[in-house]
Amino acid sequence: MAAHSEQEILAGLGEIVEEIVGTEPSEVTPEKSFVDDLDIDSLSMVEIAVAAQDKFGVEIPDDQLKDLKTVQDVINYIQK
Amino acid sequence: MFNAPSAPGGAVIRSFGEYQPARVVTNHDLAQRVDTDDEWIRSRVGIEERRVAGPDDSVESMAVAAGGKALAAGGLAPEDIDLVIVATCTSQDQIPNSAATVAARLGIPAPGAFDVNAACAGFCYALNLASDSVRAGSSRNVLVVGSEKLSDWVDWEDRATCVIFADGAGAAVVSADQDQGIGPVVWGSSGERADTIYLRENRYLYQEGQAVFRWTTTELYKVALQALERAGVDPTEITAFVPHQANLRIVESIARKLGAPQALVARDIVTAGNTSSASVPLAISRLIGRGELRSGSTVLTLGFGAGLVYAAQVIRIP
Numbered sequence A: 001m002a003a004h005s006e007q008e009i010l011a012g013l014g015e016i017v018e019e020i021v022g023t024e025p026s027e028v029t030p031e032k033s034f035v036d037d038l039d040i041d042s043l044s045m046v047e048i049a050v051a052a053q054d055k056f057g058v059e060i061p062d063d064q065l066k067d068l069k070t071v072q073d074v075i076n077y078i079q080k
Numbered sequence B: 001m002f003n004a005p006s007a008p009g010g011a012v013i014r015s016f017g018e019y020q021p022a023r024v025v026t027n028h029d030l031a032q033r034v035d036t037d038d039e040w041i042r043s044r045v046g047i048e049e050r051r052v053a054g055p056d057d058s059v060e061s062m063a064v065a066a067g068g069k070a071l072a073a074g075g076l077a078p079e080d081i082d083l084v085i086v087a088t089c090t091s092q093d094q095i096p097n098s099a100a101t102v103a104a105r106l107g108i109p110a111p112g113a114f115d116v117n118a119a120c121a122g123f124c125y126a127l128n129l130a131s132d133s134v135r136a137g138s139s140r141n142v143l144v145v146g147s148e149k150l151s152d153w154v155d156w157e158d159r160a161t162c163v164i165f166a167d168g169a170g171a172a173v174v175s176a177d178q179d180q181g182i183g184p185v186v187w188g189s190s191g192e193r194a195d196t197i198y199l200r201e202n203r204y205l206y207q208e209g210q211a212v213f214r215w216t217t218t219e220l221y222k223v224a225l226q227a228l229e230r231a232g233v234d235p236t237e238i239t240a241f242v243p244h245q246a247n248l249r250i251v252e253s254i255a256r257k258l259g260a261p262q263a264l265v266a267r268d269i270v271t272a273g274n275t276s277s278a279s280v281p282l283a284i285s286r287l288i289g290r291g292e293l294r295s296g297s298t299v300l301t302l303g304f305g306a307g308l309v310y311a312a313q314v315i316r317i318p
Helices: A006-021 A042-056 A071-079 B027-031 B038-045 B059-073 B098-105 B119-136 B191-196 B209-231 B248-256 B276-289
Strands: B010-019 B024-026 B049-051 B083-087 B112-116 B141-149 B167-177 B186-189 B197-200 B204-207 B240-243 B298-305 B309-316
Touching: A006 A042, A006 A071, A042 A071, A042 B209, B010 B059, B010 B119, B010 B276, B010 B309, B024 B027, B027 B038, B038 B248, B059 B083, B059 B098, B059 B141, B059 B167, B059 B276, B083 B098, B083 B119, B098 B112, B098 B141, B112 B119, B119 B141, B119 B167, B119 B186, B119 B276, B119 B298, B119 B309, B141 B276, B167 B276, B186 B209, B191 B197, B191 B209, B209 B240, B209 B248, B209 B298, B209 B309, B240 B248, B240 B276, B276 B298
Parallel strands: B083 B112, B083 B141, B240 B298
Antiparallel strands: B010 B167, B024 B049, B141 B167, B186 B309, B197 B204, B298 B309
């Protein structure tokens, strides 16, 4: 699968977060913490990982989730 | 040559019964013991209150109570039952089994009696064994019970698990009939993931929450849809979906993927907690009792749990 640009991934994560917890996509910016700023708990992080895998073709295993604290962390992981 | 068992007809569920301990434990009660609160528990697992066994409640006593109600509701006498299957994973004793004790206490004379451990999928496994037994001619009337006293295996200082698990029992009577009231089972296991739900220190229930959540919300709707397909029932034709009451978010996630917007989705966990193998028959029995499930309704069941194991089948409500 072709590499995705940072902007593409950010927009995609905005859509995913909106679908899972109903947050406005514009709120989903790189510096935001999922837990502290976007009110996303550990189970919703799994849903985000599953949706991101479907969208970007990059698997995010459970043991990685605890290290992905901010939106930027997920962008970096998907681009890696 | 010798005679082999045979039966001309099918198997139906004749009746349900249930038992819950009297003691109600609310989220506020738990917040007095561990660092948690009502809002956290509701948002993470969807439970408002659960029942916890008293000193006189055991796996066997709860199974007797639920089984007795199912027998009475089915209009059968104890001597009509020729097989008793108890699904449980929380009995205090490995030896003897629970089923023979339960049968004796119900006054059922000398039935076949065995336990099934398929964790939270236990009732769905046992129901299929009962159906197969009746359809093959090995039995005429089978008492199937899911009974669990999870409170014996919970670390009441661990806020991740003590808010989830609860106690209770549900039972059904499966009888020979000209009709078919229990669809083909779709069952299976994923033993390579056995380490995601287990007894920590051989004493306390523990689960890898994220791994279990991912498995249940990405794999199990396919099992449920296969059970519908094998029964020849379209998702839009079911009256209700009754999955194991593991966590309300898991229940709702699976339900959304079925393409059955008309179906009533069992949310018994809200007031009953997660009662493992008891949760499916307990939820169905309570729905029937409240008049929310009518006789003749088509219901999709789905059990899943430690093993990992799963089973789904379509049933007709008696």
